[in-house]
Amino acid sequence: MATATFRIWRGDANGGEFHDYTAEVAEGMVVLDAVHDIQRTQAPDLACRWNCKAGKCGSCSAEVNGMPKLMCMTRLSELPLEKPVTIEPMKAFSTLKDLVTDVSWNFSVKKTIKPFKPRPPDAADGTWRMQQEDIDRVQEFRKCIECFLCQDVCHVLRDHQMHERFIGPRFLIHVAALEMHPLDTEDRIEELRNKQGIGYCNITKCCTKVCPENIEITDNGIIPLKERVVDDFYDPFGWIWRWLKKKSNS
Amino acid sequence: MPEYETFEHDVLVIGAGGAGLRAAIEASAAGVRVGLVCKSLLGKAHTVMAEGGIAAALANVDERDNWKVHFADTMRGGQYVNQWRMAELHAKEAPDRVRELEAWGAVFDRTKDGRILQRHFGGHKYPRLAHVGDRTGLEMIRTLQDHGVHQGIDVYMEHTVLSLLKDGDRVVGAFGYERERGRFKIFRAKAVVLATGGIGRAYKITSNSWEYTGDGHTLAYNAGADLIDMEFIQFHPTGMVWPPSVMGILVTEGVRGEGGILTNKEGRRFMFDAIPGNYRAQTADNEEEGWRYCQGAKDARRPPELLTRDHVSRCIVHEIKEGRGSPHGGVFLDISWIKQKLPNAAEHIKRKLPSMYHQFKQLADIDITEQPMEVGPTTHYIMGGVHVDPDTQMSRVPGLFAAGECAAGINGANRLGGNSLSDLLVFGKRAGEFAAKFAKENSLGKIDDGRIESVAREALAPFERRDDENPYQMQKDLQDTMQDLVGIVRNESEMREALEKIDDLKKRAERAAVTGNREYNPGWHTALDLKNLLTVSGAITLAALERKESRGAQFRDDYPDKNEQFAKVNTMIAKATDGSMQVRLEPLPEMPDHLKRVIEENR
Numbered sequence: 001m002a003t004a005t006f007r008i009w010r011g012d013a014n015g016g017e018f019h020d021y022t023a024e025v026a027e028g029m030v031v032l033d034a035v036h037d038i039q040r041t042q043a044p045d046l047a048c049r050w051n052c053k054a055g056k057c058g059s060c061s062a063e064v065n066g067m068p069k070l071m072c073m074t075r076l077s078e079l080p081l082e083k084p085v086t087i088e089p090m091k092a093f094s095t096l097k098d099l100v101t102d103v104s105w106n107f108s109v110k111k112t113i114k115p116f117k118p119r120p121p122d123a124a125d126g127t128w129r130m131q132q133e134d135i136d137r138v139q140e141f142r143k144c145i146e147c148f149l150c151q152d153v154c155h156v157l158r159d160h161q162m163h164e165r166f167i168g169p170r171f172l173i174h175v176a177a178l179e180m181h182p183l184d185t186e187d188r189i190e191e192l193r194n195k196q197g198i199g200y201c202n203i204t205k206c207c208t209k210v211c212p213e214n215i216e217i218t219d220n221g222i223i224p225l226k227e228r229v230v231d232d233f234y235d236p237f238g239w240i241w242r243w244l245k246k247k248s249n250s
Numbered sequence: 251m252p253e254y255e256t257f258e259h260d261v262l263v264i265g266a267g268g269a270g271l272r273a274a275i276e277a278s279a280a281g282v283r284v285g286l287v288c289k290s291l292l293g294k295a296h297t298v299m300a301e302g303g304i305a306a307a308l309a310n311v312d313e314r315d316n317w318k319v320h321f322a323d324t325m326r327g328g329q330y331v332n333q334w335r336m337a338e339l340h341a342k343e344a345p346d347r348v349r350e351l352e353a354w355g356a357v358f359d360r361t362k363d364g365r366i367l368q369r370h371f372g373g374h375k376y377p378r379l380a381h382v383g384d385r386t387g388l389e390m391i392r393t394l395q396d397h398g399v400h401q402g403i404d405v406y407m408e409h410t411v412l413s414l415l416k417d418g419d420r421v422v423g424a425f426g427y428e429r430e431r432g433r434f435k436i437f438r439a440k441a442v443v444l445a446t447g448g449i450g451r452a453y454k455i456t457s458n459s460w461e462y463t464g465d466g467h468t469l470a471y472n473a474g475a476d477l478i479d480m481e482f483i484q485f486h487p488t489g490m491v492w493p494p495s496v497m498g499i500l501v502t503e504g505v506r507g508e509g510g511i512l513t514n515k516e517g518r519r520f521m522f523d524a525i526p527g528n529y530r531a532q533t534a535d536n537e538e539e540g541w542r543y544c545q546g547a548k549d550a551r552r553p554p555e556l557l558t559r560d561h562v563s564r565c566i567v568h569e570i571k572e573g574r575g576s577p578h579g580g581v582f583l584d585i586s587w588i589k590q591k592l593p594n595a596a597e598h599i600k601r602k603l604p605s606m607y608h609q610f611k612q613l614a615d616i617d618i619t620e621q622p623m624e625v626g627p628t629t630h631y632i633m634g635g636v637h638v639d640p641d642t643q644m645s646r647v648p649g650l651f652a653a654g655e656c657a658a659g660i661n662g663a664n665r666l667g668g669n670s671l672s673d674l675l676v677f678g679k680r681a682g683e684f685a686a687k688f689a690k691e692n693s694l695g696k697i698d699d700g701r702i703e704s705v706a707r708e709a710l711a712p713f714e715r716r717d718d719e720n721p722y723q724m725q726k727d728l729q730d731t732m733q734d735l736v737g738i739v740r741n742e743s744e745m746r747e748a749l750e751k752i753d754d755l756k757k758r759a760e761r762a763a764v765t766g767n768r769e770y771n772p773g774w775h776t777a778l779d780l781k782n783l784l785t786v787s788g789a790i791t792l793a794a795l796e797r798k799e800s801r802g803a804q805f806r807d808d809y810p811d812k813n814e815q816f817a818k819v820n821t822m823i824a825k826a827t828d829g830s831m832q833v834r835l836e837p838l839p840e841m842p843d844h845l846k847r848v849i850e851e852n853r
Binding site (some may be wrong): 045 | 290291292293294295296298299346349352353354355357359360363364365368382383385387389390392396397399400405407425430459460493495496499502552605608609610613614719720722723726748764765766767769770771772774776
């Protein structure tokens with residue numbers, strides 16, 4: 001049976017280094033299989049997250065040969081095995097151990113986004129009516145498996161570490177799914193501009209490229225949100241409208 | 251005793267899949283302080299893998315549907331050993347639980363008039379599954395998660411519970427560790443809800459992830475609760491069989507709901523060859539009728555591919571054993587054939603089954619719009635679990651509740667597809683509600699330091715050992731044993747052999763050794779989870795031996811027929827005072843006449 005070398009980053013928040021492991025390569029194997037094999041036979045304490053092993057839960061995110069990937073969906077047959085396959089943790093987040101990163105920031109960001117607030121039900125039995133074509137876009141965004149690969153690759157987070165001022169593509173898509181939900185009545189535009197930092201995104205589309213669910217994050221989500229921000233804040237009529245609304249509320 | 255970090259809640263929920271989240275939301279809404287402990291990150295639990303849909307008699311697509319039909323379907327699917335009261339509550343309350351998800355932001359596929367669309371599924375008479383393409387579980391868990399995080403619930407991600415804590419008879423908390431640093435923690439609570447899911451990792455071929463090690467089953471058993479129906483394991487008929495690394499990954503029943511057919515290597519639709527008597531009146535007798543059913547024709551009956559999962563799995567095993575299987579040891583599941591019937595079939599398949607398309611394309615180089623898939627049975631679900639009161643979900647241990655897959659009773663001998671997601675919601679809500687009520691009526695109990703010390707000592711022992719028992723290898727040996735000896739086809743002698751092997755593995759597990767330190771150490775976690783797997787494996791085997799008949803998911807070639815005597819009983823597993831595992835038969839609760847009539851009317 002053929003073998004390959006896997007160069008896996010081992011360490012913790014204080015630092016670490018790459019270790020080389022040799023594993024057998026069988027037909028159809030994915031990177032996660034190799035990691036499991038190495039765990040079972042050579043490095044039982046090698047830390048990695050995984051659950052579904054079918055691209056549905058978004059747990060096993062890592063950087064394979066420098067590319068943000070789900071390890072469970074990356075076939076070894078797609079990689080050049082004549083040289084070592086490097087596997088390292090996501091770089092936009094601090095490392096806990098080996099391939100496991102501290103993604104808790106993502107969970108705290110979500111808490112700060114205003115939740116879904118539906119209009120009153122359309123029918124007497126408390127249900128709503130929505131047409132399929134009106135929810136296609138929202139369903140696209142709701143395919144997100146929260147693997148955070150888009151956050152990992154976003155230069156605002158990865159290179160500039162602006163986690164305090166920018167919520168990242170995952171949560172812009174979350175806001176987009178709420179804002180474009182036909183039943184939702186909440187307004188999240190002001191926070192998008194002032195707290196969530198949508199202006200920092202300069203549409204390089206790196207997030208879209210790495211999305212394992214093929215969500216058109218930039219074109220279908222972030223750009224329309226940017227347009228809403230512009231409409232609200234830079235359109236003079238919008239400005240007057242908000243001013244009047246604020247006045248009537250006070 | 252060292253000082254362990256201690257947290258106090260009114261209700262502690264263990265497990266954050268559909269049932270755990272729903273329980274936590276309900277308890278929190280009742281105004282009590284809720285802690286939610288989960289082994290993985292929030293939103294990654296097995297619910298996320300559910301594909302086909304949530305069964306609820308909304309009657310949006312077929313107005314003939316109602317709770318009575320759903321109840322009768324569930325009982326028939328379970329071969330009438332279900333706890334009737336759970337099946338009744340489930341059928342009555344599922345529609346409200348689905349509508350509630352919509353109010354919390356879930357976006358289900360729509361009918362033409364804008365309501366929640368429902369699809370056909372095995373064993374359900376009418377199209378009943380509310381769904382979102384083939385990623386319904388993701389929609390459900392994300393909706394609950396996004397709603398839940400605004401309810402003031404304290405979430406402890408990547409924490410594992412090792413033992414429940416008791417004060418006298420009552421459960422008063424839990425003791426466990428966090429993965430990140432490996433530190434122990436004490437959770438004090440007035441009520442505890444178990445929502446830990448299943449046991450799939452006891453088998454080699456499974457659709458379940460590393461988490462499904464029977465934790466809740468074992469915690470409850472060790473705390474004195476009964477386990478019911480443990481012999482009934484659902485082997486889902488369609489798991490991937492090739493390539494080897496993806497063996498067991500689920501292929502949704504939705505493929506068959508959309509018209510997919512099962513064929514053997516001769517191209518024959520073998521499911522037409524063995525339609526069981528109690529389903530014959532409801533099953534199509536020709537291919538055209540089956541197709542029309544999938545297209546929504548109300549005068550058509552279901553194709554035999556949509557018979558219950560236990561039956562379809564056995565038929566597939568039979569074909570393979572007779573040498574009529576596919577090249578990699580499965581059978582063929584073909585959805586691409588519908589291009590003979592539909593224009594734009596490829597687009598239709600991609601829209602209805604996007605993640606299946608994706609999964610096969612990426613993992614097996616198969617384009618399901620052009621080629622058949624190869625599939626075979628995979629361990630998917632356990633019908634058995636913690637025996638609970640049907641209304642409150644409390645076990646016989648005061649203060650200990652259970653919901654979802656780790657609880658049992660609603661499904662009897664076989665679960666219908668789609669009934670799991672609705673079970674999680676209906677009984678998750680009930681568990682949360684009654685746990686909150688119990689918490690309000692009780693105070694925090696006393697924590698037994700001695701117990702904590704002994705659990706901690708035992709948990710750390712693998713670090714001290716220099717033996718060579720590798721926990722990964724022992725897990726694999728157990729999986730081989732259960733797969734080979736307590737699988738789809740069972741008999742007395744093989745199961746006796748399995749019990750001996752399990753005993754042997756228990757002794758080996760006492761010598762489990764791990765390397766490295768306590769920080770995020772999967773070898774250590776595997777060693778700890780192994781004990782739970784061994785406990786549930788023993789329970790499954792004992793219960794399966796006790797039920798000397800074939801019914802639903804249990805097929806015994808030494809007792810190949812149903813036996814009336816066993817139609818009236820459930821198996822119960824409990825821990826005896828001497829610590830040994832005991833099995834007994836308990837009569838089914840008597841069903842009231844009005845429900846018997848409902849079943850008769852829906853024969």
